Amino acid sequence: MQDATISADDFQRFREYFYRRSGIQFEPSKRYFVDKRLAERIRATGCNGFRDYFAKLRFETSGAEWQALVNEMTVNETYFMREDYQFECLIQSMLPELMAHKRPGEPLRIWVMPSSSGEEAYTIAMFLLERWPHLAERDVEIVSSDIDTRILAQAQAGLYSQRAVHQLPASWLQKYFTREAGGWRICKMLRDAVAFTRVNLNDAAEVAAYRGFDVVFCRNLLIYFDDASRRQAAESFFDVLRPGGFICLGHSESMSRISSLFRIRKFPQAIVYQKPLEGL
Amino acid sequence: MPLIRHEPAVLADRPRASDDLAALSAGLSALAPAERRAAAHALGAWAQSAPALLGALDKETEQSVRSALLGALARVGSEEAVAGLADCLRSEDAWLRNAAIEELRAMPEQVAGVIAHLLADWDRDVRILAVGILDTLRHERVEEWLLQLIDADADVNVCGAALDVLAEVATARAEAPVAALLERFADEPYIAFTGKLVLGRLAREL
Numbered sequence: 229m230q231d232a233t234i235s236a237d238d239f240q241r242f243r244e245y246f247y248r249r250s251g252i253q254f255e256p257s258k259r260y261f262v263d264k265r266l267a268e269r270i271r272a273t274g275c276n277g278f279r280d281y282f283a284k285l286r287f288e289t290s291g292a293e294w295q296a297l298v299n300e301m302t303v304n305e306t307y308f309m310r311e312d313y314q315f316e317c318l319i320q321s322m323l324p325e326l327m328a329h330k331r332p333g334e335p336l337r338i339w340v341m342p343s344s345s346g347e348e349a350y351t352i353a354m355f356l357l358e359r360w361p362h363l364a365e366r367d368v369e370i371v372s373s374d375i376d377t378r379i380l381a382q383a384q385a386g387l388y389s390q391r392a393v394h395q396l397p398a399s400w401l402q403k404y405f406t407r408e409a410g411g412w413r414i415c416k417m418l419r420d421a422v423a424f425t426r427v428n429l430n431d432a433a434e435v436a437a438y439r440g441f442d443v444v445f446c447r448n449l450l451i452y453f454d455d456a457s458r459r460q461a462a463e464s465f466f467d468v469l470r471p472g473g474f475i476c477l478g479h480s481e482s483m484s485r486i487s488s489l490f491r492i493r494k495f496p497q498a499i500v501y502q503k504p505l506e507g508l
Numbered sequence: 509m510p511l512i513r514h515e516p517a518v519l520a521d522r523p524r525a526s527d528d529l530a531a532l533s534a535g536l537s538a539l540a541p542a543e544r545r546a547a548a549h550a551l552g553a554w555a556q557s558a559p560a561l562l563g564a565l566d567k568e569t570e571q572s573v574r575s576a577l578l579g580a581l582a583r584v585g586s587e588e589a590v591a592g593l594a595d596c597l598r599s600e601d602a603w604l605r606n607a608a609i610e611e612l613r614a615m616p617e618q619v620a621g622v623i624a625h626l627l628a629d630w631d632r633d634v635r636i637l638a639v640g641i642l643d644t645l646r647h648e649r650v651e652e653w654l655l656q657l658i659d660a661d662a663d664v665n666v667c668g669a670a671l672d673v674l675a676e677v678a679t680a681r682a683e684a685p686v687a688a689l690l691e692r693f694a695d696e697p698y699i700a701f702t703g704k705l706v707l708g709r710l711a712r713e714l
Contacts, residue, residue, distance in 0.1 A: 286650075289617060289646050291646060335512065369514050459610070463545075489575055
């Protein structure tokens with residue numbers, strides 16, 4: 229019989245390690261959440277209690293259990309306007325800087341990776357339409373990519389549940405969506421405006437087709453990568469971006485923990501990372 | 509319509525895939541850093557590219573290219589590449605030392621072949637940096653290497669660094685070696701503090 233009890237010492241030891249590896253901090257108030265998932269993993273792996281499990285987690289060369297645990301400990305969901313402070317940051321801080329260096333007629337290019345079911349790319353499009361006065365004089369390309377072709381097909385179809393749209397302003401919902409039997413369908417104009425493409429971020433040859441972007445949104449993806457793949461992804465993003473371009477990560481992710489290629493930019497709305505202007 | 513759509517085929521020209529090791533190695537000396545980075549990335553897929561990558565790392569001054577060279581060496585992962593990364597621990601350049609450590613931490617199988625030498629290096633700083641590799645290395649022998657180190661190393665800073673890592677990974681078998689270390693460095697407050705912390709945790713777990 230496995231003892232899956234997690235003591236206060238165990239919790240402390242685990243949360244320090246988890247923070248160091250992932251950047252995700254569990255406050256003591258999350259103890260129940262953490263204990264429950266740890267106990268589940270202890271049972272699932274057949275380990276003999278926390279110490280046995282922690283050793284497996286800490287030393288397993290393949291990193292498979294680490295990945296399984298990260299999947300359990302993170303919330304994998306997306307919806308319109310999620311972490312919208314970054315879109316505010318795009319409009320109010322990043323775009324004015326980018327525009328200062330753009331030649332007339334040169335399009336602004338934004339890459340969303342991973343696309344998932346499209347909520348993030350469409351949210352950016354709506355933000356630009358509603359909040360960025362310079363859209364009238366500047367072409368914008370939004371490319372939204374994912375490794376999963378099924379989720380891309382879903383994104384292109386643009387049909388969303390009530391839960392996915394719950395944070396949208398009512399006026400935007402009314403303007404850009406129509407109510408259907410299966411939920412809310414985003415309008416054709418927006419579906420036509422975003423290019424959904426399949427790409428494997430770990431395949432340098434595939435990513436090499438993506439160059440010259442001004443802003444990359446890569447939120448809540450790198451947490452699922454191992455250290456080497458994360459660094460490889462940072463290298464890829466460096467090449468994807470123009471000098472001076474920005475990359476936005478999820479709230480629990482930090483580029484500083486992955487690579488020193490980018491500069492930290494602390495804007496009033498959000499912390500983002502920038503490819504140095506003089507870089508390449 | 510200001511929001512315009514471009515299909516992937518026209519996003520950018522796909523770079524030509526070179527299948528020539530010599531041509532790629534020559535690319536490491538290209539004038540444009542972007543070309544040198546591209547060459548380094550491509551060479552990461554060539555098992556025999558370690559000498560070219562290490563030669564370039566020796567001369568390269570642009571940090572983004574150095575970063576690509578280190579990543580490529582890690583992907584190559586050959587004995588020569590790992591030895592080259594380990595050699596970076598001797599560099600005067602703190603960025604290079606730290607970047608090499610990050611790469612080595614993600615290569616547990618390969619590091620296992622060189623870590624004993626690094627932990628026994630004549631240079632105390634190299635030994636401390638080698639402990640830094642073990643800090644997040646996923647390998648079942650991490651505790652064993654650390655215990656051997658605190659048993660044999662006469663330097664208090666090296667032992668202190670090892671004790672730091674042991675604070676997280678120590679199991680019951682660490683009890684006697686940590687107690688012996690405490691005795692050996694009885695006058696060193698840091699060793700006393702961390703050592704007692706480790707022993708306290710082990711006692712609660714037993």
